[in-house]
Amino acid sequence: MKTTKRENKSGTVRYLHLAHNEWDPAKGRAVPKVLFTFGREDQLDRDAVKRLVASLSKLLEPGDALVATAASDLEFVSSVPIGGTHVLDHLWRRLKIDQIVARVGQPKRGRPRDMTTTERVLFALVANRALAPSSKLAAADWITNDVHIDGLPEIGEQPCYRAMDWLHEVTDDLEKQVFDSVATLLNLEVDLLFFDTTSTYFELAEPDDPVARDDAGRPLHHSEAGGDTNHSGFRAYGKSKDSRDDLPQIVIGMAVTRDGIPVRCWCWPGNASDSTVIRQVKDEMRDWTLAKIVWVTDRGFSCAANRRYLRQGDHAYIIGEKLRSGSSEVTAALSRQGRYTEIAENMRVKEVRISDTDRFVICHNPEAAQRDKHMREQLVAHLQELIADTDTLSEFKRGEVRGKIAGKPGLNRYLRATPAGKLRLDQARIKTEENLDGKYLLRCSDPHLSAEDIALGYKQLLEVERGWRDMKQIIDLRPVYHRLEERIRAHVVLCWLALLLIRIIETRTDTTWPRTRRELQRLHVGTFTGPTGTFQQVTSLTKPQRDLLAKLGIPHPKQVLDLQPTPR
Incomplete structure (x- = not known):
């Protein structure tokens, strides 16, 4: 750029030119040759200049264009994703989990804890499960270097472990208060609760040493253990649902609503059976003072003792029956004649009465x-x-x-x-x-539900299976990089919280989490530094990103997040 001056009646006027230096052999020096005149400096069309610079920048690589267009005294330091944590953090606060963590309070033993930092670390670990699942050591590095989390610029590995130990101590209170908050926010219908279990294995040569445990599978203190107390290791051999009976495992249970929102999770030793854990689940959900609940479970929970237990109080059940069990009730139900009723494009149902307490519904899918x-x-x-x-x-x-x-x-x-x-x-x-092609048999104890509601209700049990699939494939429940039982249990709770946030996002946006995550993680925050200080600026929102934030009711992130002037 070349500047020339000219005197007129109003004073000195400066003109701007685009010039190129050419060698003049006669003069023996370089002489500027004017290529274009921009006119008076005080009347410069700056928008036109911006368009020209943007057009020329397209000829360069992105990095070269940034260097070429940035001020000479401004340095680009780094860039990390912010979109995913921005959305998850707003949902975390909307559910008031930050306030719940503060209310639950200080640990029962040990020194007082900074609950603000603990809450931020717990959120960061939950966000890590949802965005980039990894071990706690790798998660600490991810939090420090690879993502922007409001209020937590960096963290070490030990604070992560201490936060997990605290989480294990307060899990029961936290789960209850989180459920109350979620139920209020989403107006959850909990008349149907779907329950199922899965297992996750550990690459161990030997299972854990047996210890005394109560009926819920929790370790007992030596003074509480009796002569007939059950003894078992936490990571123990059992019937694996991952086809790895050769490895120690733990059993995990989860209850979800008809909308797929996970309301609670449980952990048991690896040798726990499905037919016994359901009783603990019902007792603990009863303590939440819910209204009438219809439990929906698969065939693994269909023994007579479990059915009697689920029927106690004002509760009922819908349970799948094994068609090839050979029981007299199943044989009688399948042999009864009657017409099917069409309830969906690929679903027909027929109810048969063979018991005074239970109703049987035969479902047929052509x-x-x-x-x-x-x-x-x-x-x-x-x-x-x-x-x-x-x-x-x-x-x-x-x-x-x-x-x-x-x-x-x-x-x-x-x-x-x-x-x-x-x-x-x-x-x-x-x-x-x-005669069994395309059929499955349901048993229900509720006299008021229609056959159609029973069939459709059981079909929604797929929401639990989808939850387990996402737990293992998206949140990466396994491998579990922990040895202590307390931290394994805390790890499962972190995965449950991550799944809770993911399900709410999917419900509100009607989009799968992997697709939403990809779009949100394209929103970055860049750090710049110069003579006057350092600042962080967020990239411009794309239309898909704006649409996602609008559906979730989440405000756009501030364009400039942080300003740190250089000390004088």
Whole structure:
């Protein structure tokens, strides 16, 4: 840029030019050649200059364009995502979890705690599970270097562990108060509560040493343990739902509403059975003074003792029944004649009465029936191929074939052996299975629910399964980088809180969390420094980001977050 001056009646006037220096051989020096004149300096069209600079910047790489357009005395320091934590933090405060943490108070033992810092650390750990799941050591580094969290510029590993230890002490009170806050904010319907369990395994050579435990699976003090007290390690061998019976595990339970909002979670030793944990769950939810609840569970909780327990008080249940259990009630329900009623495009229901206390509803899905038929035909054809020439084999060889088939339950179901030891298709069993195609049986103790409500209510049990899927695939419940039982339990609570925030976001935006997370994490805050100090500025919002914030009712982040003038 070249500036020239000219005197007129009003004084000195400055003119701006775009010039290029060219070598003049005659003069022996560089001479500026004017390429374009911008006019008087006091009448400069600055908007036009900005458009020109922006147009020229498109010819450069983004980093080079930033350096070229930034002031020579302003330095770009760093940039980290802010969109995800901005949204999660506002929901965290809207649910008043920050106030709940402060109300729950100081730990029962140990030195007093700074509850403001504890609350910020807990939020940061929950945000880490939702945005970038990692170990607590990696989470501390992520909080310090890779994300912007309001009120927590940096943190070490030990404060994270101390916050988790405090969380374990106050879990019961915190869960109750968080539920009350969520129920008020979202106007939750808790007439139906869906409950299910899962397991998560640990890469250990040996399970934990057995310790005395109460009926809820919590460790007992030596003075509380009696002679008939149950002894078990927390990470213990059990029936794995991840097909890893060879590794120690823990059992985790979760209750969700019909909208998929998780209201509470539990942890038990790895050898706990589904048929016993449901009683503890009902007792602890009763302490929350809820109105009438209809418990919806799958087939693992259908024993008579559990049904009696769930029916106590003003509660009821909807439980799936095992079609192949062989019980007299199931056989009688399936043998009753009657017409199905269409309740949805792919759902028909038929209610049968065979008990004074329970109602049975048979549900039939025509599409699922076609899939079951196709799978059975494939299995039968494969089995027919395996036994086709076995009549010519010796008894020993036929025994080998039968042993091989016995290890495949899907095939062994349709196999029978004649008195002479010949292998044949079990046509009676095939006919029985045809009658079960696309069907499932429900048992309900509520006399007022319609058959349609019972069927649709049980279908919503998929919300719990979706919760477990997100826990393991999005929040990364496993691997668990902890050895102490208290911290393993606290880790599960952190995952539950993260899932709670995610479900609220999905409910309000009608968008999956992975898609929302990708869009929000594109919103960054950049740090700049110069002679006068340091400041942080947020990038401009895109239309998808503005739409997400509008649906959630969350204000836009401030454009300038922090100003730190250089000390004089």
